[in-house]
Amino acid sequence: MAAIRTTDLTKRYGSHTAVSELNLTVNAGEVYGFLGPNGAGKSTTIGMLLSYIYPTEGTARVFGTDVHDEPVATKRRVGVLPESCQLYDRLSGRKHLQFAIDAMDVDDDPDTLIDRVGLEPDAARRPVGEYSTGMKQRLKIAVTLVGEPELLVLDEPSSGLDPAGIQLLREIVLEERDRGAAVFFSSHILEQVEAVCDRIGILVDGRLRTSGDIEVLKSDTGPAVELDIEVDTLPPELVTALESIDAVTACAATANGSGSSTPAVTVSLSTGSAKAEILRTVEEYATIEDFAAEEPSLESLFDEQVAEAKR
Amino acid sequence: MTAIDIARKDVADAVRSRALWAATAIFLGFMVLTQFLVVTVVENPDPELATRFLEGPATEVVLPIVGLIVGYQAIVGERETGNVKFLLGLPHSRLDVVVGKFIGRFAVLSVALLSGFLTAIGVIVATLGVPPVVPIVTYVLFVLLSAAAIVSIAIGISAVVDTRGRAISVVVGGYIFATMLWSYVVDGAYYAINRDVPGADPPTWVAVLDHLNPLTALRTSGNVLLPEAGHISITVTEEGVSAAQTGQAPAGTAETLVHEPLFLAGVFVLWTVLPLAIGYLRFRDTDLS
Numbered sequence: 001m002a003a004i005r006t007t008d009l010t011k012r013y014g015s016h017t018a019v020s021e022l023n024l025t026v027n028a029g030e031v032y033g034f035l036g037p038n039g040a041g042k043s044t045t046i047g048m049l050l051s052y053i054y055p056t057e058g059t060a061r062v063f064g065t066d067v068h069d070e071p072v073a074t075k076r077r078v079g080v081l082p083e084s085c086q087l088y089d090r091l092s093g094r095k096h097l098q099f100a101i102d103a104m105d106v107d108d109d110p111d112t113l114i115d116r117v118g119l120e121p122d123a124a125r126r127p128v129g130e131y132s133t134g135m136k137q138r139l140k141i142a143v144t145l146v147g148e149p150e151l152l153v154l155d156e157p158s159s160g161l162d163p164a165g166i167q168l169l170r171e172i173v174l175e176e177r178d179r180g181a182a183v184f185f186s187s188h189i190l191e192q193v194e195a196v197c198d199r200i201g202i203l204v205d206g207r208l209r210t211s212g213d214i215e216v217l218k219s220d221t222g223p224a225v226e227l228d229i230e231v232d233t234l235p236p237e238l239v240t241a242l243e244s245i246d247a248v249t250a251c252a253a254t255a256n257g258s259g260s261s262t263p264a265v266t267v268s269l270s271t272g273s274a275k276a277e278i279l280r281t282v283e284e285y286a287t288i289e290d291f292a293a294e295e296p297s298l299e300s301l302f303d304e305q306v307a308e309a310k311r
Numbered sequence: 312m313t314a315i316d317i318a319r320k321d322v323a324d325a326v327r328s329r330a331l332w333a334a335t336a337i338f339l340g341f342m343v344l345t346q347f348l349v350v351t352v353v354e355n356p357d358p359e360l361a362t363r364f365l366e367g368p369a370t371e372v373v374l375p376i377v378g379l380i381v382g383y384q385a386i387v388g389e390r391e392t393g394n395v396k397f398l399l400g401l402p403h404s405r406l407d408v409v410v411g412k413f414i415g416r417f418a419v420l421s422v423a424l425l426s427g428f429l430t431a432i433g434v435i436v437a438t439l440g441v442p443p444v445v446p447i448v449t450y451v452l453f454v455l456l457s458a459a460a461i462v463s464i465a466i467g468i469s470a471v472v473d474t475r476g477r478a479i480s481v482v483v484g485g486y487i488f489a490t491m492l493w494s495y496v497v498d499g500a501y502y503a504i505n506r507d508v509p510g511a512d513p514p515t516w517v518a519v520l521d522h523l524n525p526l527t528a529l530r531t532s533g534n535v536l537l538p539e540a541g542h543i544s545i546t547v548t549e550e551g552v553s554a555a556q557t558g559q560a561p562a563g564t565a566e567t568l569v570h571e572p573l574f575l576a577g578v579f580v581l582w583t584v585l586p587l588a589i590g591y592l593r594f595r596d597t598d599l600s
Contacts, residue, residue, distance in 0.1 A: 043600070044600065047598070047599070047600055050399070050400065051399075052396060052399060052598070052599040052600070053598040053599065053600055054596070054598060071399075071404060071405075072402045072403065072404045073402075075399075075400070075401060075402040075403075076402045080400035080401075081400075082393075082396040082397075082400055084393045084396070085393045085394075085396040085397050085400065086392040086393035086394045086396070086397065087394070087397060088320070088324055088394060088397075090324050090327040090328060091320070091323060091324060091327070095320075095323065096397075099316065099320050099401075100401055102316050103313060103316060103401035103402050103403060104401065104402060105402075127327070143397075143400075143401075
């Protein structure tokens with residue numbers, strides 16, 4: 001059974017459509033990256049998954065249960081880190097965890113959770129009002145782990161975390177996935193999504209532009225590799241020779257390479273294994289001064305989807 | 312019962328805030344001040360008279376204001392800060408949040424009220440002797456009922472409005488209406504029908520409409536439940552101020568429906584249930600973004 005399945009999920013505010021006919025599925029044991037520029041409707045979608053916001057049309061199901069009908073029952077199975085969620089400044093970190101443990105009706109040890117997110121035991125006894133932003137974020141992550149939920153919904157979980165905290169978050173997400181939990185990871189920081197997610201969906205202007213395996217989607221966006229080679233001379237035969245190679249999908253020569261006065265040739269390849277062959281071919285006609293290989297990134301995929309949506 | 316968990320957390324939070332202690336100090340201060348005046352100003356005061364003065368500015372003015380302040384931010388404040396997303400991210404329902412907040416804030420106010428009454432009773436016992444127990448216990452119970460009604464009104468407003476600013480406007484407007492305008496509206500209705508203003512002993516329906524105002528019901532509870540005091544005459548002489556009781560009973564105390572304790576309790580229960588119900592229904596259907 002899918003951890004999350006939305007069917008034509010739609011939210012309208014008056015004439016403005018925040019989320020439009022969203023259909024997405026997140027399975028147990030996978031990390032799903034939910035991407036989108038600011039204002040794309042990510043938080044509205046998450047609000048509907050957590051029954052903070054009621055859909056205008058369509059349904060959101062968590063483990064087969066409509067969250068609108070059974071909000072409490074679904075949240076027993078979900079660890080939640082909402083965006084712009086505030087803790088109680090006068091209560092200690094430990095009290096927050098105990099409150100969550102009572103609510104989830106489990107008997108977790110708060111100290112184990114505190115240790116897992118890297119908070120000092122002393123800090124856990126101090127009021128949250130004295131915490132730094134990063135410590136608060138760590139505590140919120142600890143709250144999501146209470147009761148080993150089958151699904152984690154994390155909205156911008158890395159906000160306020162230092163690099164060590166981000167690394168810890170990544171480890172926790174992967175540990176939770178390996179335990180069998182589904183993780184719904186919303187973020188606008190692409191490299192973090194790339195580091196942990198198995199599948200992604202890109203939301204632009206309330207519509208899911210694309211969804212699927214992160215590697216497949218990347219290879220669909222363009223050539224597997226793009227080689228940028230700077231050479232001392234650029235004879236026309238070189239271009240002809242390169243174009244005759246099977247793996248080459250495009251080849252462009254520029255008299256002046258990027259940022260220097262050196263001539264350069266840019267070669268797009270359908271497969272990365274042809275790189276050596278290309279370099280050998282170039283060497284037959286000229287001397288290579290410098291080269292760079294660029295593989296398609298999540299960023300290029302993301303930019304492409306956003307640009308397409310705006311057209 | 313997760314509403315109890317929310318209430319317990321709310322009280323734990325309040326204990327660490329200055330609000331609870333300020334509320335307690337203000338209420339307690341007014342209770343003790345009133346007793347102090349009875350002991351020092353009235354000639355030959357007795358425990359019965361002092362008991363009558365358990366009702367006064369503390370219950371009539373301080374209690375409603377403190378009750379509204381304790382409650383009006385409970386839900387809308389958490390919506391504005393985002394605390395409510397923490398609560399609702401856990402397996403709590405919106406009903407749990409409304410009921411839990413009500414119980415928590417009512418508990419906080421009850422602590423303030425009970426410590427005020429206990430201290431005032433302590434003053435009476437220490438200076439004048441043992442006061443009548445049954446009327447006091449009954450009256451305190453009614454004050455607690457009225458406190459539940461006031462907190463419920465504040466929580467109901469807090470659940471319905473979208474911003475703290477709006478909550479303040481509604482609370483202040485409602486308080487002014489209840490204290491200053493309610494009786495005029497009722498008198499206006501009487502005038503529209505009878506072309507006359509109601510006298511000292513108005514017809515039952517006018518008294519009933521008047522007593523649907525929980526603040527009026529609270530004042531009448533004091534009149535009905537506490538031992539009757541004679542008219543107090545205050546004399547100002549060269550030696551200072553003195554007050555004495557005369558035998559004369561105050562006017563306008565004909566026994567009607569509104570002097571039935573059961574009716575008064577009913578008013579408080581109505582004002583406890585109705586605002587919570589309306590507040591919950593509205594909060595249940597609100598998008599929290």
